[in-house]
Amino acid sequence: MKIAFITDPLSTFKIYKDSTFVMMREAARRGHQLFAFEPQDMALVNGVVKARACSINLTGNSDVWYEEGEKIDLALQEFDAVLQRKDPPFDMEYIYATYLLDLAEKAGVKVFNKPSAIRDHNEKLSIAQFTQFTTPTLVTRDAKRIREFFAEHQDIILKPLDGMGGAGIFRIGADGMNLGSVIETLTSNGAHTIMVQKYIPAIVHGDKRILLIGGKVVPFALARIPQNGEVRGNLAAGGVGVAQELSARDREIAESLAPTLYQRGLLLVGLDVIGDCLTEVNVTSPTCFQEIMQQKGFDVAAMFIDALEHAVSA
Known part of the structure; x- marks a missing residue:
């Protein structure tokens, strides 16, 4: 080819x-x-x-x-x-x-x-299609709604809808320190819509990247574990990647989404899961092939090219 x-x-x-x-x-x-x-x-x-x-x-x-x-x-x-x-x-x-x-x-x-599928699946907002797997989530640019969400949950994560690599992610704890400043910064004083989520304490064990290839699930995830007091596990933000077998919940989430996303034209997807919750659906350029291959010996690239050859010949 x-x-x-x-x-x-x-x-x-x-x-x-x-x-x-x-x-x-x-x-x-x-x-x-x-x-x-x-x-x-x-x-x-x-x-x-x-x-x-x-x-x-x-x-x-x-x-x-x-x-x-x-x-x-x-x-x-x-x-x-x-x-x-x-x-x-x-x-x-x-x-x-x-x-x-x-x-x-x-x-x-x-x-x-598929290009239309990439457009249709904002990597943050797509989780709203699978709310059975998500933590409480708010998408808005309204400061009042964000403050009400914080009052309810007390410990929250705020992030832009178009970032990658952990850029622009903030945690606000129970004291509410800097909430107003973070809202103003991320929303550009109400001009930009953002995502707000209840904080998931299991982030200390890693933000797991689970790969879906050709509608099938790669049997290992890469847990990206935050370092030095960070709230972000992203490798680009200094997280350490540890490959591990999927938990029962990881597999439940992945096997539920894999056939649906493949039917929509998404040959390769990277799900982000923290604890038991789906946090992102990555469709632009999912990564972590090499870390899983090096640590677990599972040839992710071979699985991908197999799926590509099948999709081209179909």
Whole structure:
């Protein structure tokens, strides 16, 4: 197959932990041809979605890990699969890219994850479709509602709807210290909608990333455990990742969501679970492949490429 990856610049990859890199490595091992381009390389030209893409050869060298060919203007129909692996922020440019990919899909291109499904599943708000698995949650930009929620629950988490890596997450404890300032900052004085949740004490045991691939559940999660008094377990915020078997509750949540999300066009999903509660549904560029592979020996990348090959041939 000819597989194109829409990514951040390849020069920014940290290949010792990057999930897109091991997807590429496994695909190349099976003889598939690799290409890469960034969202700004796409264009709609006389009704055809094209991209200035370069071929990628993996060197096996950790210092200079890839060689790229000359950028060539190619219609996306020339690829057997296009993988959207661009990290957030999920801003308007990200949305415009999904619109272009929608048009490519209509012309027969197979895009993963499905661009309309990415748009339809805000990574924070999507949990509202599965309230049987969530902690008490409020989504609003109204300061009065937030204060009422705090008065009821006394210990809360506030976060933006478009962040990643734990950016912009605040905890307000029973003393209410800085609640007003945090509300003003996150909502930009009522201009931006945010999410507020009852604090889940089980965060001390980790924010678990559970991967769903092709409608099936990876049997291990990566618990990202906060360090040094942090409330955030995200690896980008200094959390330590510990791979572990799924609990009965983890499996209940994952097996309930996996077939539904796959039917919606989401080949790869990363669920975030704290304690017994679903907190996020990640659909843009889920990670943690390598940590699970290294600690538990389960080849997540092979499972992903298996699912991709099946989806392309279906």
